[in-house]
Amino acid sequence: MTTILDISKIDMVFPTPKGDFTALKEVDLKIKKGEFISLIGHSGCGKSTVLNVVAGLHQATNGAVLLNNKEVNEPGPERAVVFQNHSLLPWLTAYQNVELAVKQVFSKTMSAKEMQDWIEHNLTLVHMEHAMHKRPDEISGGMKQRVGIARALSMQPEILLLDEPFGALDALTRAHMQDSLMEIQDELSNTVIMITHDVDEAVLLSDRIVMMTNGPAATIGEILDVDLPRPRDRLALANDPRYNELRSEVLTFLYEKQRKIEVIAPSEPVKKEADESKSAVA
Numbered sequence: 546m547t548t549i550l551d552i553s554k555i556d557m558v559f560p561t562p563k564g565d566f567t568a569l570k571e572v573d574l575k576i577k578k579g580e581f582i583s584l585i586g587h588s589g590c591g592k593s594t595v596l597n598v599v600a601g602l603h604q605a606t607n608g609a610v611l612l613n614n615k616e617v618n619e620p621g622p623e624r625a626v627v628f629q630n631h632s633l634l635p636w637l638t639a640y641q642n643v644e645l646a647v648k649q650v651f652s653k654t655m656s657a658k659e660m661q662d663w664i665e666h667n668l669t670l671v672h673m674e675h676a677m678h679k680r681p682d683e684i685s686g687g688m689k690q691r692v693g694i695a696r697a698l699s700m701q702p703e704i705l706l707l708d709e710p711f712g713a714l715d716a717l718t719r720a721h722m723q724d725s726l727m728e729i730q731d732e733l734s735n736t737v738i739m740i741t742h743d744v745d746e747a748v749l750l751s752d753r754i755v756m757m758t759n760g761p762a763a764t765i766g767e768i769l770d771v772d773l774p775r776p777r778d779r780l781a782l783a784n785d786p787r788y789n790e791l792r793s794e795v796l797t798f799l800y801e802k803q804r805k806i807e808v809i810a811p812s813e814p815v816k817k818e819a820d821e822s823k824s825a826v827a
């Protein structure tokens with residue numbers, strides 16, 4: 546398979562009032578068309594920074610991101626992002642939220658009827674056909690994420706960037722969303738980079754799991770090939786020895802090789818709690 550995305554030795558240095566902070570050092574990764582990649586690592590290691598550089602929201606200090614051999618320097622619809630907190634416009638219906646993206650990309654190449662069919666097709670893909678004329682405040686958190694995914698897919702991106710897309714959902718809704726995403730993947734074979742804190746989610750969904758070292762100067766520590774056949778079934782996998790082996794490889798990386806030692810000043814008890822809850826990896 547051909548390389549679609551080349552993250553080529555990127556460094557990211559942020560200027561701060563206390564001096565330069567090196568968040569990423571020589572992050573190097575080639576992603577093939579149709580691959581599903583998870584980025585996992587402790588809180589604050591730099592996962593979102595990698596995703597933001599690929600999205601074109603940040604410029605790497607050194608190195609480059611190449612999409613189909615072309616350098617990425619700004620955001621574009623060929624790299625659609627879905628964030629953890631649904632970023633739908635609250636005064637528009639689900640349909641209208643997707644319509645905005647579709648008009649942005651296809652208004653010159655599709656007729657009004659074609660756009661309508663395409664919007665409905667994408668909302669159906671995420672099982673939102675029954676609620677497409679509801680506004681975000683009239684639907685659940687899981688449904689909002691479905692609309693966010695439909696909106697991203699409707700742009701037919703070369704790469705789908707998912708920043709903890711199910712992080713704010715309860716466990717049951719999360720499992721439904723993972724199953725939906727696997728169904729969509731079976732059908733569309735998108736190239737996906739997904740940030741997650743959830744080891745089971747990473748093993749269930751990914752072709753490769755990219756495990757990042759702790760920062761500062763975080764980089765790729767290990768890459769795990771998830772050689773489980775597809776389609777994957779969460780119940781069958783629960784007793785699958787290979788699934789459990791892969792799961793424990795990720796856990797070993799996170800909790801033995803990259804054990805995070807929180808150094809918290811006594812005056813910062815609130816931050817400690819927040820960090821702990823954020824880095825809770827199942």
Ligand SMILES: Nc1ncnc2c1ncn2[C@@H]1O[C@H](COP(=O)(O)OP(=O)(O)OP(=O)(O)O)[C@@H](O)[C@H]1O
Pocket residue numbers: 559560561566568586587588589590591592593594595760823
């Ligand atoms: N604009 C910025 N200016 C200065 N430092 C930043 C900036 N953005 C991120 N950082 C720092 O870079 C490091 C990596 O942050 P990043 O958000 O990428 O981590 P993460 O792995 O996505 O964390 P989490 O899992 O908690 O979301 C952190 O130490 C963060 O404080």
